[in-house]
Amino acid sequence: MQVIEDPRAIIIELSLTTLNVNNVKQFKADIEPYLDKGRHIVLDLSSLTFIDSSGLGAFLFCIKRLQKNGGDLKLCGINKPVRILFEMVRLHQILDIYGTRDEALDSLD
Helix, strand or coil, rough: CCCEECCCEEEECCCEEEEECCCHHHHHHHHHHHHCCEEEEEEECCCCCCEHHHHHHHHHHHHHHHHHHEEEEEEECHHHHHHHHHHHCCHHHHCEEEHHHHHHHCCCC
């Protein structure tokens, strides 16, 4: 996971190719320090090719914590198989999803 500080948001570039029951606990532990800062987070999922229900739940965990502290979560770089799953469970209606990192950052202006 690579973290980039931008004046508008904390950009987190996920290095995982899968987010599932086997690694979701570590993902949450890695991202948790950024959730309480009251800032926006742009999560770049370009490397992610597979996600299961526990991974989807981790994104809900993130957005809930961020909104509680005055921040928000923006997702970008989602490939087609992952996007299809988001749409199947209608998470695309809850989470803000953008094609590129720049589009996600521009949405914060």
